[in-house]
Every structure is written in C-alpha cells, then in structure tokens.
Amino acid sequence: MKHLTGVVKDYAWGSPTAIPQILGTAANGSPQAEYWLGAHPLAPSRADGLALDALIADRPELLGAECRERFGGRLPFLMKILAAERQLSLQAHPSRAQAEAGFAEEDAAGIPRDHPMRTYRDNWPKPELLCALGPFEALYGFRAPGESFALFEQLDLVEVTTMVAPLHRPEDAAEAIRSVCVSFLHLPHGGLVDAVVAVAGTYVDAAGPLGLFARTAVQLAEQCPGDPGILVALLMNRTTLQRFEALYVPAGLLHAYLHGTGIEVMATSDNVVRGGLTAKHVDVDALASVVDFRPHEPLLVRHEEVAPGLWHYDTPAPEFGVWRTDGLTGPVELPATGRARIVLAVEGSLRIDTDQGPVDLPQGGAILFAAHERATIDGTGTAFIAAPGV
16 A cells, blocks of 8 residues: 555646645646646656656556556556646547557657657557546537538538538438548638637527537637637537546547546556647547547446445446445445555545555545555545556
8 A cells, every 4th residue: 555646737728726626735826737646657656755657667566467467567547637727629549559550650750759740659548537526518529410510501601511511411420520520620720710700609699509509619719719620629519527427538539628627547648639729739630540430429427336335437448447435334345456546535535444554545645555455445535446447
C-alpha cells in the first residue's frame, strides 16, 4: 500500500477551482485541467515519494500476474480528475492495431515523438470512461445523417445545404458523414463557418433540436472563431451527463468534452487524433482513417451495485475496470484483488482496513494497492477505484 500524489496539468481549457476544491488545495487563479494518477512516463504519480513508473519497473509483481502477462511490466490505466471550464478539441483515439501501425510509420519517417506534427506518440490504444461528478456536457458520436441535414437545411444557406446534401437519404450513412466531415475540415477558417454561426445566432432561443444546434454553434464560435471543426461538431450528438452517469469512448468515436468535472479512466496512452476546435495539429487524413463515421446514439455505461454501496461500471476495455463507492452501510471488500488498484476519494472521507491496520482516506487522497493486498473500505464518502480490466 502506497499513498499517491498525482500531477496537475494546467491546460488552458481547465477550471481554476474544481480540482483544488476536490484536493483541498489553494486555487492559484490558473487553469487546472487534469489531475493524473498513474504511471504514465510523462507525469508519473509519486508513491510515498517515489515515481510510480520507477517503482513498478523495480517491483513489477505489484501489478499482478495476469496484468503482467497481458501488458508486460506496465500499469495499463491512468485515472484522472478532469475539469473542463470550456471545450476540449474534437478528437478520436486509434485502435491497438491502428496505434501500432501509425506509431511505427511515424518512427520510420523520423518524426520526433514530441514533435507538434506527430499524431502517434506511442503504440497503445486509448479507450476511456468519463464519469460525471455533476452536470457534464459532451459531444459524442454522430447523429443520424437525415437529422443533421434537416437542421442545416433550416439555416437556409445555399452553400452549406449543398455541402451536406450527401446526408439526405444516403445509401451508406457512414460514407455520407465521412465525406461531409472531410469537406468541412478542408474549409478555410472564417468564411462559411462564420456565415453558419451568424445565422445560427438567430435561432438560439428556438425550442428543441434546432435551438440546441444553434446554441452549440454560437458557444463553440466564442472559443474557436472561424474553426471548421464547428461545422463537424454540428453533425454530432450533444448530451448532458448527470451525477455519476458515465460515457464509454471506444476506438474511433469522435467526441469532445464541453464543460464539467468528472473522473476519467483510460488506457495509458497519449494518442489523440484531433478534428478541430484546437490550435494544435489537425491531420484530416489520419482522422478519416481512424474515426468510426457510423451514427451513434449516446449510450450511458451500465453501472450496477455489486455490494451494498459499491457500484461497478461495465466496459469492454481490458486495460481498466472502474468502481465507485457511494452510500456504504458497512465495510465492503476492495474489488479486483489480484490486480493493482488505485483508490481516489472525491467527497468526504473513508476508512480502509488492511492487514497492516486501518488507514484514513480523506477527500482528495489516493492510495495504490498492490495486487496481493486485500482490504475493506467503509465510510460515508465517495471514492473511485480503478484496476486493470483483465
């Protein structure tokens, strides 16, 4: 058992207050976008003062036999607190096969791994789960093409209506969405994008899907004026998660988090293929090769109570599993014995009993448990637990 201290990432889209409130630290006025807990080599947590990646390299048995067999001597997941004051980029993540091929290709081309034009920074996939701690806004996958066509058509702009014409009764929905997205992303900044936003501004008070469509355009333009990614975002589902609801993001699913605070658990990877709403590199060809352009309804991750006050989030990712404590009425066994686990308290305080004795876990505290360690957890607080999914 090791007490963990994570790493704060100060990306510009972050909230200046949400993460300090959870950690019980003083806000400094700067954005604090993410708090990383894991062994990612770019920002490893400190485990009782030691870098976690170095500790695992020295003691790989901490991971558990099955995890080591599947992933080598690597902790396969990263847990984060994510606090978005404004939108993140439109993005998708590759499958394992795509990541391995793309990484090898860019290495062979001699592109430095830290170069801003590089897309694949490692050879891992990056499935992820986002669990909201309060209302959380996101763009997630594409809506049905006919619905998007009808919304754009109501703007009564001939040029954009012509561009989205493939969405009207397509034989192949995915190919129609792909062709429109690629066309949008090849547009110059401003121009048609500004025209769409200007007309959308006259519909922001409309009821139903048209009003949400218009408000999305205007809100994104406030942060990313003229960005062609705004038009791609208008092809997507906009959804609001409520407290403890979660989305799973598989390989190829285009998404963007817009606003809110949540717990994110993902495979330990940096592979992000961006599609706009960012000043960073956008590789349209790479995006088109990775994204699943089929329409997707936002489906919440099923979570069930597996013991009194212990909830499990069901995902297919082998790299991670996720649990939440909420409303414990007595001690329950810490799940995933046989695998390394990270426990993070996000509200209130909890008590963990181990073979070495009891440990108090205050809000903002985190602990790493080795695969062989058994423990029970109790208390009125809320904690998230992550472990390898295998």
